[in-house]
Amino acid sequence: MSTEFDVCVVGSGAGAGPVVRELARAGHSVVVLEKGPWLTEDDYYKDELACCRRAAYTPDLEDEQHVIEERDRDGGWLGTPTSESGWSFWNGNVVGGSSNFMSGFFYRLKPEDFRLRSAFGPIEGANVVDWPIGYDDLEPFYTKVESVVGVSGRVTPHPHQEPRSTEDFPFPPTREHPVAGMVDAACEDQGLHPLPTPRAILSRPHDGRRGCEYSGYCGSYGCATGAKGGARAALLNHAVASGNCTIRPHAKVHRLVSDARGRVVAAEYFDAEGKNRSVTARVFVVACQAIETSRLLLASPGPRHPEGLGNNHGQVGRNLLFSAGGSGTGDLVFDRLDPDLAESLRQRGPFVNRGLQDWYFIDDPALGGRVKGGTIDFLLSHPNPIARAMGEKWEDGWLVWGKSLKQRLKSVFTDAQYLRFEVFNDWLPNDDCFVSLDRDVKDRWGSPVANVRIGHHDHDLRVGRFLAERAAGVLEAMGAANIRYGVSGAPPSNLVAGGCRFGTDPKGAVLDPDCRVFDAPNCFVTDGSFMPTGGSVPYTWTIYANAFRVAEVIKREV
Amino acid sequence: MRESNPLDGPAMDRRTFLMLLAGAAAARPLDLLAERRAALGDTGIEADPWRTLDAVFEHMFPAEADSPGSRDIRAIPYLQGMLAAPDMAPADRAFVTDGVGWLNDLARERHGEDFPALGAEARETILRQVERSRAGERWLSMLLDHLIEALLADPVYGGNPGGIGWEWLAHQPGFPRPPAEKRYFELGRPVAHRTRA
Numbered sequence: 237m238s239t240e241f242d243v244c245v246v247g248s249g250a251g252a253g254p255v256v257r258e259l260a261r262a263g264h265s266v267v268v269l270e271k272g273p274w275l276t277e278d279d280y281y282k283d284e285l286a287c288c289r290r291a292a293y294t295p296d297l298e299d300e301q302h303v304i305e306e307r308d309r310d311g312g313w314l315g316t317p318t319s320e321s322g323w324s325f326w327n328g329n330v331v332g333g334s335s336n337f338m339s340g341f342f343y344r345l346k347p348e349d350f351r352l353r354s355a356f357g358p359i360e361g362a363n364v365v366d367w368p369i370g371y372d373d374l375e376p377f378y379t380k381v382e383s384v385v386g387v388s389g390r391v392t393p394h395p396h397q398e399p400r401s402t403e404d405f406p407f408p409p410t411r412e413h414p415v416a417g418m419v420d421a422a423c424e425d426q427g428l429h430p431l432p433t434p435r436a437i438l439s440r441p442h443d444g445r446r447g448c449e450y451s452g453y454c455g456s457y458g459c460a461t462g463a464k465g466g467a468r469a470a471l472l473n474h475a476v477a478s479g480n481c482t483i484r485p486h487a488k489v490h491r492l493v494s495d496a497r498g499r500v501v502a503a504e505y506f507d508a509e510g511k512n513r514s515v516t517a518r519v520f521v522v523a524c525q526a527i528e529t530s531r532l533l534l535a536s537p538g539p540r541h542p543e544g545l546g547n548n549h550g551q552v553g554r555n556l557l558f559s560a561g562g563s564g565t566g567d568l569v570f571d572r573l574d575p576d577l578a579e580s581l582r583q584r585g586p587f588v589n590r591g592l593q594d595w596y597f598i599d600d601p602a603l604g605g606r607v608k609g610g611t612i613d614f615l616l617s618h619p620n621p622i623a624r625a626m627g628e629k630w631e632d633g634w635l636v637w638g639k640s641l642k643q644r645l646k647s648v649f650t651d652a653q654y655l656r657f658e659v660f661n662d663w664l665p666n667d668d669c670f671v672s673l674d675r676d677v678k679d680r681w682g683s684p685v686a687n688v689r690i691g692h693h694d695h696d697l698r699v700g701r702f703l704a705e706r707a708a709g710v711l712e713a714m715g716a717a718n719i720r721y722g723v724s725g726a727p728p729s730n731l732v733a734g735g736c737r738f739g740t741d742p743k744g745a746v747l748d749p750d751c752r753v754f755d756a757p758n759c760f761v762t763d764g765s766f767m768p769t770g771g772s773v774p775y776t777w778t779i780y781a782n783a784f785r786v787a788e789v790i791k792r793e794v
Numbered sequence: 795m796r797e798s799n800p801l802d803g804p805a806m807d808r809r810t811f812l813m814l815l816a817g818a819a820a821a822r823p824l825d826l827l828a829e830r831r832a833a834l835g836d837t838g839i840e841a842d843p844w845r846t847l848d849a850v851f852e853h854m855f856p857a858e859a860d861s862p863g864s865r866d867i868r869a870i871p872y873l874q875g876m877l878a879a880p881d882m883a884p885a886d887r888a889f890v891t892d893g894v895g896w897l898n899d900l901a902r903e904r905h906g907e908d909f910p911a912l913g914a915e916a917r918e919t920i921l922r923q924v925e926r927s928r929a930g931e932r933w934l935s936m937l938l939d940h941l942i943e944a945l946l947a948d949p950v951y952g953g954n955p956g957g958i959g960w961e962w963l964a965h966q967p968g969f970p971r972p973p974a975e976k977r978y979f980e981l982g983r984p985v986a987h988r989t990r991a
Contacts, residue, residue: 273982282968285947286978290881293981453968460970584966621946621965629942635925635934637854638918642861645945649963 241267241482242794244503244517246489246532249333250779251523251763253467257384258787260475264794267515268472269487269505272329277469280336280458284620287456293337294326299680302527305689307668313689317677325527325688325729331485332468333525334730335776339455340436340464341613342387343773344378344781346398346596347371348608352662352769356608362664362693363555365768368740368749375401377781382406385465385780386442389434396596410439410448411586414577415568415655419590419614422713433591433613436465436776445469452584452619487513490683492520492545492759494538500545500759506681519794523763523783526556530671530735530765531686533746533753546736546746546753553671556688557734557770560696561610561659562704564721565617566711567652573715581653588655590614592710595703596772602702609699610661610772612707617654624648655716657707659723660731661700661772664693671735692725733764733775750789751782758793762786843894844870847937849910850897853917855941862958864941872944872953873937880979886936893933897924950974 242264245252252268260266272293286292295301297319304323308314318324328334348355351366358364379401381387388407391400409432423430437454440447445462454464462469475481486508493502493514500520507513522529530553534544544552570578591613598609617624628644629636636644663669668691673684700723711719739745742754751766753759762783764775771778839848848870857863864870877887900923901909905916912920924930944953946960950972954960960967972978 281970281972283948283972290978292978451968625942629938
């Protein structure tokens with residue numbers, strides 16, 4: 237049967253970019269269906285209203301939302317539509333997806349992350365399994381990401397450094413804020429091993445992209461220089477330049493149509509005018525970010541897939557992952573510091589770029605022996621001025637205005653620099669964290685929205701607190717005041733994976749080890765959905781690497 | 795839990811608001827500082843709801859010798875721009891103006907005069923009274939949000955002229971800064987805001 241395209245990719249973010257680039261450059265015709273608009277460097281400015289106050293890059297929650305199920309007081313589950321709570325689970329619905337807005341903290345997984353079950357044994361109430369591939373299978377693709385997407389950094393020995401096939405990063409670290417020196421000194425005093433955080437940010441021009449210009453507004457913002465290694469700037473542009481890639485923005489895929497053999501034959505989508513259209517291709521790739529990928533499969537039943545595509549064993553949507561952990565802050569009060577140091581700390585632009593992986597594995601009686609730990613990252617508190625000012629709007633439940641508001645603003649903006657830390661540890665997969673189709677709430681096209689149950693495992697909180705206490709200890713050693721931190725089971729909606737596990741047994745997985753949907757042999761899932769366990773780092777580098785790996789499989793088949 | 799307040803009832807609020815609108819033509823001449831008012835240019839501030847909103851903003855963010863006030867940061871023009879923005883829900887737009895009705899109704903009831911005619915102490919008392927109702931708190935909170943945005947959002951949106959708010963707080967803005975044709979509501983959303991109404 238002739239098809240319009242060789243490959244149809246649903247979504248255009250980190251899971252899509254490598255596949256699109258590799259297939260288009262290999263001479264195959266590729267169409268990308270992206271729900272959002274096609275914004276470029278010409279559209280991204282340092283505009284807090286656009287990125288963060290008005291959510292210009294994500295849907296209006298009245299139009300498209302989720303229903304979030306949280307545990308209620310009686311131990312049941314209570315669903316709340318996000319249009320009521322305001323708790324958006326969208327992360328960037330534009331060409332290039334949320335990778336346009338990431339901070340680009342790039343860490344690899346470690347060999348043990350691929351075999352958590354074997355290395356640490358089972359945990360009651362958690363569905364921990366080994367991956368069907370090992371670190372060695374992914375290592376060449378981590379390395380490929382370093383050069384193709386562009387990762388800057390410097391390999392620094394520490395107790396849990398993962399093996400590498402190359403000596404060092406292809407790009408030197410980005411420029412560093414003076415506070416990095418303070419972090420280093422405090423860590424080294426405690427015998428820790430601070431390492432420069434690898435970043436998917438070009439420290440010098442490369443491949444038609446400019447190097448970072450250090451505006452100081454990176455995470456949450458689109459990059460105006462092309463230095464940030466989002467999927468659009470780093471990968472899709474290559475694909476389009478090949479002449480083999482068509483990107484269709486404003487194309488909201490709502491169903492994958494499969495035939496009597498189980499193969500996907502078409503993707504149906506609504507265009508900007510709301511007209512239902514369809515695209516045929518030989519191979520389909522789904523990469524809509526974890527929650528929406530599970531939703532699309534569940535919304536796509538067919539003759540061989542009566543319960544949804546790839547859902548013959550009821551696995552689609554299960555074992556959704558977020559990142560466990562939390563964050564904290566300490567104030568570096570200018571009055572208490574040497575005046576020259578204080579002045580240097582006021583600057584904005586360069587990155588702090590300091591991480592700690594000394595506790596990636598923890599052997600401590602308080603946690604019952606050797607357990608999986610996580611990563612700590614240090615950064616300046618977000619520069620968004622409106623957000624900072626909004627923190628001064630309430631006091632004891634009452635609004636603050638008049639001279640007291642002005643005094644509070646003056647103080648919070650000019651008295652101190654705020655050093656934050658973030659803790660990343662495993663979100664244990666469990667039976668109370670999954671995606672289903674909501675029975676009541678629909679999106680603006682009339683399709684059921686994703687219902688997301690967000691139960692966590694208490695083990696995550698114990699590990700998160702252990703790490704947060706250590707990070708707070710570093711802030712204390714730096715002389716920070718007013719140190720506060722929080723670790724909770726509330727998921728960070730921007731760090732999401734799982735829902736379509738890969739594995740060898742179709743009864744316990746949605747995808748085979750090549751990330752091919754079981755029973756739908758021409759359909760692949762290449763976003764973070766494939767991950768059976770999450771590791772204790774942000775997901776993007778692993779998503780990129782795995783998508784490059786799967787692209788090699790697809791290349792052999794089209 | 796806050797105690798409820800007779801102002802917190804939509805039907806009565808709407809009726810009160812309409813009555814107030816009918817009486818607006820007979821409003822007293824403004825007794826606010828003429829030169830300050832002149833600085834506002836063509837913002838139509840003499841008429842409500844702007845006249846009252848301007849008085850609320852001045853109370854919430856007073857000018858001082860070493861710091862800008864609500865007029866210096868062009869809080870009213872900013873609010874006008876945002877209420878006219880394509881993504882502003884009509885219900886929210888109406889809520890801002892409705893609140894002016896509630897506020898002046900309460901001011902007349904307690905002090906016999908509209909809010910702008912009151913002194914600082916009476917203004918504070920009235921606004922804290924309004925805050926005790928859920929709707930009143932929401933209304934004041936929305937105004938504070940816009941005030942803070944007028945202080946710190948990019949000047950392209952009509953507030954923070956010349957970066958006066960950034961300068962006051964020694965805040966270093968990011969670059970590049972948005973040109974008018976790239977304001978957030980110009981970025982090519984496929985569908986304009988859909989409302990519940």
